[in-house]
Amino acid sequence: MKQENKTSTMKMMNGNEAVARGAFEAGVKVASGFPGTPSTEVMDYTQQRYPDIYCEWSTNEKVGLEVAIGASFAGYRSFAVMKTVGLHVAADALGGAAGSQINGGLVLVVGDDVGRIAGDDYNDVRHYGNMFNIPVLEPSDSQEAKDLMIKAFEISEEYSTPVIIKITSVICKTTSTVAIDESCTYTVKCRSKYKVSFSKVIMTTMMMNARGSEHPKLTKCFNDFPAHMKRLTNDCNDFDINKLELNGKKIGVITAGTPYYYTKEVLPDASILKLGLVMPLPEKLIRELAAHVDKLYVIEDGHDLLEKNIKDLGIAVIGKELFPKFPEMMRFTPDIIEEKLVPNAPKRTIIDGIPFRLPVSCAGCSHLFISEILRKHKIKAAADVTCGLIGCFPHMESYSLQKCMGSSIALAHGYNVATDHKENFVAMIGDGGFWATGINGLMNLIFNDSQSTTIIVDNSCLAMTGGQHIASSEFGFNYKPENKLEITKVCEAIGVKDIVTVDAYEFENLENAILNAVNANTNSVVIVKKPCVTKFKLPKSDPYCIDQDLCTQCRKCINIGCLAIESKKGKDGKVEIVINEDLCVGCGLCSTACKFDAIKL
Amino acid sequence: MQDTGKNLIIAGVGGQGILLFSNLLSKYYMKLGYELKISDVIGLGQRGGGVESHFRYSTKPVLSPFIKAGDVDFLLSFEQTETLRYLHCLKEDGIVFSSTFELSTSSVNTRLEKDMPESKTELIKQSKNKTFIINPDENKSTEFDISKMMNIVMLAIYAEFRGYEHDEMLQIVRESVPEKFVQGNIKAYEKGIEIARAEIK
Numbered sequence: 001m002k003q004e005n006k007t008s009t010m011k012m013m014n015g016n017e018a019v020a021r022g023a024f025e026a027g028v029k030v031a032s033g034f035p036g037t038p039s040t041e042v043m044d045y046t047q048q049r050y051p052d053i054y055c056e057w058s059t060n061e062k063v064g065l066e067v068a069i070g071a072s073f074a075g076y077r078s079f080a081v082m083k084t085v086g087l088h089v090a091a092d093a094l095g096g097a098a099g100s101q102i103n104g105g106l107v108l109v110v111g112d113d114v115g116r117i118a119g120d121d122y123n124d125v126r127h128y129g130n131m132f133n134i135p136v137l138e139p140s141d142s143q144e145a146k147d148l149m150i151k152a153f154e155i156s157e158e159y160s161t162p163v164i165i166k167i168t169s170v171i172c173k174t175t176s177t178v179a180i181d182e183s184c185t186y187t188v189k190c191r192s193k194y195k196v197s198f199s200k201v202i203m204t205t206m207m208m209n210a211r212g213s214e215h216p217k218l219t220k221c222f223n224d225f226p227a228h229m230k231r232l233t234n235d236c237n238d239f240d241i242n243k244l245e246l247n248g249k250k251i252g253v254i255t256a257g258t259p260y261y262y263t264k265e266v267l268p269d270a271s272i273l274k275l276g277l278v279m280p281l282p283e284k285l286i287r288e289l290a291a292h293v294d295k296l297y298v299i300e301d302g303h304d305l306l307e308k309n310i311k312d313l314g315i316a317v318i319g320k321e322l323f324p325k326f327p328e329m330m331r332f333t334p335d336i337i338e339e340k341l342v343p344n345a346p347k348r349t350i351i352d353g354i355p356f357r358l359p360v361s362c363a364g365c366s367h368l369f370i371s372e373i374l375r376k377h378k379i380k381a382a383a384d385v386t387c388g389l390i391g392c393f394p395h396m397e398s399y400s401l402q403k404c405m406g407s408s409i410a411l412a413h414g415y416n417v418a419t420d421h422k423e424n425f426v427a428m429i430g431d432g433g434f435w436a437t438g439i440n441g442l443m444n445l446i447f448n449d450s451q452s453t454t455i456i457v458d459n460s461c462l463a464m465t466g467g468q469h470i471a472s473s474e475f476g477f478n479y480k481p482e483n484k485l486e487i488t489k490v491c492e493a494i495g496v497k498d499i500v501t502v503d504a505y506e507f508e509n510l511e512n513a514i515l516n517a518v519n520a521n522t523n524s525v526v527i528v529k530k531p532c533v534t535k536f537k538l539p540k541s542d543p544y545c546i547d548q549d550l551c552t553q554c555r556k557c558i559n560i561g562c563l564a565i566e567s568k569k570g571k572d573g574k575v576e577i578v579i580n581e582d583l584c585v586g587c588g589l590c591s592t593a594c595k596f597d598a599i600k601l
Numbered sequence: 602m603q604d605t606g607k608n609l610i611i612a613g614v615g616g617q618g619i620l621l622f623s624n625l626l627s628k629y630y631m632k633l634g635y636e637l638k639i640s641d642v643i644g645l646g647q648r649g650g651g652v653e654s655h656f657r658y659s660t661k662p663v664l665s666p667f668i669k670a671g672d673v674d675f676l677l678s679f680e681q682t683e684t685l686r687y688l689h690c691l692k693e694d695g696i697v698f699s700s701t702f703e704l705s706t707s708s709v710n711t712r713l714e715k716d717m718p719e720s721k722t723e724l725i726k727q728s729k730n731k732t733f734i735i736n737p738d739e740n741k742s743t744e745f746d747i748s749k750m751m752n753i754v755m756l757a758i759y760a761e762f763r764g765y766e767h768d769e770m771l772q773i774v775r776e777s778v779p780e781k782f783v784q785g786n787i788k789a790y791e792k793g794i795e796i797a798r799a800e801i802k
Contacts, residue, residue, distance in 0.1 A: 012627055012637065141638075141666075174640040174666040175627070258666055265664040334669045348670035348689045351724075353717050354682060355706040357614075360649045395711030558710050563649045566705040569716075580704075582748045 008179040015171035018142035018178050019109055020045035022149025023053065025181075027189040029076035029104070031055045032067040034436070035465035036083030038172035039111025043081050044468075047477055052186045055477050057468055060406075060436040061086035065093040065108065069162075072097075072106035075192040077153050079107040084123040085404075086110075089437065091128065097162045098132035099225035101194035105153030106162045114168040114301045115331030122326050124302035125166050129279035130309070133229055136164045136279040137241070140260045142176045144241075148276060151241060155277075157191060159228040166278070168301060170258045170331070196221055233280040241276025244285050251341065252293030254286065254306060254317065259299045262334040267341060281309055290315050297322070297341070301331050361390050363564040364538065364585035366457055366504035366530035370428060371398035372560055372593060373511050379426055379518055381455075382415070384408040384438065386430030387464050387532075388457060396561045399428070406437030413445040413452050421451050424518045428455045431487065432462035435471045439490065446495045446523060453517045453524045456487055459532040467535030487527055497522040504530035507592050533585060541586025542601055544579050550598035551577055557590040557599060565590060606635065606659030608668040610687050613679030614704050615650050618752035621777075622677075623654045625756060628773045629765065630658040640666035649704060651683055676730075677759060679751050680704055681721045688728050697732040698758060699725050700751055733758070733800055742792060750789035757793025762801055767794060 013021065019042045023031065031046050031053050047055040058064035061082040071078035082090060087110050097106060110125040129136035137152055139145040145167060152163040198221055213219075236242060248269040255263050256275040263272060273289045275282070278300075290296050298307045298319040307319035322340055323329060329336060338345045361368050367388035374381050374391075375398045383389045383398075385405035391398035401411055412427035419425070429438045434456050445452050460474065461467040469476030471485040491499050498520055502513045510528065517524040531538060543564075546557075557565050557577065564583035570576045579590070579599070591599040609626075613619050623639050630637055635658040642653045657663045670690045676697045678684035684699040691697065701722050709716045717724070725732055735758065737747045747754065753774065760770050767790075774786050 012631065012639075170640065170666060173642065174638060175623075176638045176663070176666070177636065261664040261666065266669075333667055334665045338669065346671055350689050351685050354685050355709045355714055355716060357649070357651050358707040358711075358713070360707045395707065395713060555712075561707075563707075565710070567710040567712075568703075568705050 007183065008181045010177045011180045012175050013142045013146075013178045014041070014173060014175045015139065015142050015145045015167050016041035017045045018139075018145035019149050019165070019167065020049060021178065021180065022146040023079060024050040024186060025146070025184055026105070026150045026153045027077055027187045028053050028079060028153075029188050030068060030071035030078035031081070032058050032071075032078070033064040033081035033109075034058055034061040034086050035462050035468045036061075036086045036111060037465055038113060038169040039081055039083055039109060039167055040465045040468065041172070042109055042167075050186065052188075057470075057477065059471060061090040062093050065090040065097075068106060068108075069093065069097050072102060072104045073197050074104065075190045076104040077107075077189050078104060079109055081109040081111075083111040083113065084125045085121050087125060087128060088123075089405075094128060094134075094162065095132055096199040098134050099161070099223065100199055101197040101223045102156055102160045102162065103192050103194055103197070104190065105156035107149070107152045107156060108162060108164045109149075110164055110166055111172060112166055112168045112302060114170060122330075124305060125164060126279060126302065126305045129164060130305065133225070134161050134164060134279075135159070135232060135277060136166055137276060138166045138256045138278045139171055139276070140257055140274070141171070141174070142178045144276065145171060146178055148241065151276075153189075155232070159232045160223060161225065161228060161232075166257070168257060170301075174258070194223075197223075229280065233283070236277050236280060237282040237284040239277060239282070242282045242285055243272075243274045243276075244289060245272045245274065246289070246292055247271040249292060250294050252289045252296040253299050254289065254296065254310065255299040256306065257301055259301055259332045259337075262332055262337055263299050266334050266337045275306070278306060279309070281306070281313070283313055286310060286313065286315055290317075299323070299332060299337065358393055358395065359390055360563045361387060361561055362534050363562050363583050364533040364587040366459060366528055367391065368560055368562055368589055369504045369507060369510055370455060370457065370514075370528060371396055372589060373514050374398045374426070374428075375559075376511075377515065379514070380423055381426040381428055382408040382411045384427075384429040384433040385464070386428075386433055386457065388428055388430060390561060391428075393561070395559060406433045406441065408433070409438050409441030409452070409454050410444060412454070413441065413448070413450045416450060416452050417448075424453065426453045426455060426514075426518060428457065430463070431456060431458045431460070431472055432464070432470050434487065435485070439494075442491070442496070442525075443494050451521060451523050453514075453520075453526070455514065455517075455526045455528060458487055458527050458529045459535075461532050461535050463532040463535060467532060491525045491527075496525045498524035499527070500525075501527040501529060504528050505587055507589070538585065540584075541588075543581040543584035543586055544588065544591055544599050544601055545581070546577055546579055547598045547600060548576055550596050552596055552598075553577060554595070556593045556595065560590055560593055562590060603660075606657070606661070606663075607674040608672050609656040609675045609677060610668065610673050610690060611654040611656055611677045612683040612687050613652055614683065615652055617652070617679045618749070619652045619654055619679065622752040622756055623656055625770070625773050625777055626656065626759075627658075628777070629760075629770055632769070635659060636662050638663040638666045649707070651686070653683075653687070675759070677755055679755065681725060682706060684725050685717075685721060688725070688730070691730050693729070695730050696762075697725065697728065697730050698755060698762075699732065699734055700755070701734060701736045701738075702748075702751065733762075735796060740792060740796060742788065744788040745785040745792070747789070747792070750785065753786050753789035754793040754796065757790040758797040758800075761794050761797035
């Protein structure tokens with residue numbers, strides 16, 4: 001049973017919650033960022049639990065990181081949170097901060113969707129550690145998530161560098177005990193060591209020993225970041241977050257994150273080097289382990305980065321040759337380690353033929369109305385990163401192009417200029433994507449004289465990540481009605497010629513608005529309004545039902561992609577198309593799609 | 602002999618209250634002084650996706666947040682397609698509690714793949730493990746909506762099966778759910794005890 005420290009109580013926390021607690025204990029002043037699964041809740045917990053910390057959801061990840069950098073320069077500890085895909089947007093800002101003078105500790109909390117549990121990306125944030133030469137920390141459970149958050153600020157200030165904390169979809173969604181010192185009070189830390197902080201271009205010039213580089217006006221700008229990193233590389237052999245557990249001599253494992261615990265459970269006799277700091281590497285400890293064991297393995301989630309970096313030190317390790325990465329393996333599990341390293345391990349296999357669950361939109365989602373109209377009229381369109389991207393799935397086929405967040409407007413514009421505007425390729429974008437970066441695409445197409453049509457889905461929040469506020473929401477951490485941005489006004493100001501706003505549930509109006517916009521010889525925006533059904537818990541109307549005598553099973557209603565419409569075996573074993581009345585919100589979209597009047601109230 | 606710990610998988614689809622179920626149960630084990638790790642694997646944000654929660658309690662520190670296939674003591678499933686997805690994870694003497702509720706999968710609805718020809722309930726019953734099948738349609742009540750509160754019904758069934766203190770569990774429910782839902786939750790819990798007592802003899 002657990003040992004309870006007298007001054008602390010044990011609390012169950014998930015990784016996101018623990019990171020927020022770490023920020024509080026570290027005396028963070030400013031938290032910024034952009035929602036992204038799995039790390040969105042870091043901000044939610046920080047804002048809810050620790051009102052002394054200034055919190056904001058910024059317009060996008062790059063802005064969020066820049067806010068944190070500014071706060072750090074002012075001397076205050078600050079962090080930015082985002083998912084790895086979001087850091088791609090903010091990478092330029094990170095490149096600017098890397099290698100420059102740091103006053104208040106600057107930490108990036110980045111969520112890696114290990115195992116593609118929440119999305120369709122297979123990124124690894126540690127690449128940014130290698131690319132920008134900045135430290136990366138990786139916790140194995142909630143206790144470490146809290147502790148490493150504090151350590152990250154110490155490293156940031158001591159070695160004058162931004163620090164990344166890699167949290168994964170497993171860490172974020174796993175709840176375990178954390179020792180909390182209830183007497184801990186919030187103390188803001190302020191440290192103003194440097195009067196200037198420039199991106200490293202200037203420092204690099206200095207290092208080239210340009211003439212006059214000894215001048216105090218120049219030396220005050222100089223930050224010897226390679227020396228800082230060299231010192232950290234050396235010091236980290238003695239960090240207690242890098243633990244060398246010498247055990248049996250047969251198997252040695254270098255690991256980090258949750259795979260550490262899979263390893264310990266499956267290979268209790270193995271010698272393990274558990275890294276809390278995954279970049280830079282503690283070379284001395286690695287050599288010590290390598291000398292102790294017959295075979296040395298690397299067990300790491302994500303890409304083969306530890307493996308490559310260790311091999312670069314000239315140390316032989318077994319990694320992806322035994323554990324092939326994506327697409328063979330999405331993420332480590334204790335099962336995979338057992339299968340490969342434990343002789344005669346039992347093998348269990350899943351029953352054949354269990355159907356797969358494709359993502360489906362919520363019943364009554366405004367995106368379903370738009371997808372239906374585009375499909376009905378065979379309008380070619382690009383989707384964005386939004387709940388509406390489900391319309392790209394093979395059962396719906398409403399869109400033919402979809403890329404990153406905020407991209408659809410520029411994608412459609414590119415398509416239209418290349419095809420001389422003969423096809424009226426339409427862009428659909430959510431309000432979140434529009435404010436994040438999509439607005440740039442709209443400004444771009446206006447001043448480049450494009451005639452594209454853009455459908456902006458205004459559901460009053462960032463729905464896909466759970467309903468966080470955006471610039472046009474009527475709620476938010478720092479919300480004031482007078483500061484709410486209006487999509488219509490911004491479109492007008494940018495110079496969009498034709499702007500219409502329609503309610504999503506008024507099917508005919510929406511259909512006409514989209515057709516008019518597409519057929520007009522000018523640029524146009526259709527704003528489709530309907531609050532997110534899930535976030536705002538819209539009141540339900542009476543559910544619809546399908547008259548089985550009239551239903552011909554043409555399946556037009558099924559292709560709408562609504563969660564409430566199911567194809568099921570009836571009592572007599574015959575397949576019927578039915579509406580699940582617990583799920584139906586009574587929006588009536590399916591009744592407009594049925595040609596046989598079989599769907600009724 | 603003292604219970605040194607067990608591994609549970611709680612499965613179902615989005616919106617069935619699986620996270621609340623794990624949360625309530627974790628509070629019970631916390632009170633008993635166990636170490637816990639609970640890992641909630643949730644798919645895309647939208648409704649109707651599969652949800653699986655790996656729930657481990659032990660007198661010793663819990664290492665892996667995920668339970669290896671073959672190490673599961675109890676599978677508690679709120680949706681029968683999801684029950685089938687985890688049957689292979691059970692120990693030889695592992696026990697299944699499964700609702701007969703079924704949310705058809707989008708891939709079958711849209712004919713991207715064919716449904717299994719067999720009855721899913723029968724497949725579950727035929728497994729080599731001991732199974733308890735709960736049919737929500739046969740246990741409808743005017744006092745609470747079983748389609749929304751299967752999690753609480755299941756909590757009571759599990760508690761009864763394990764011989765846990767219902768008063769203790771109900772206290773946790775009272776402390777954890779919003780006030781306006783407390784009454785319905787208590788009714789659901791009582792229904793669960795009733796179902797369990799009829800099933801478990």
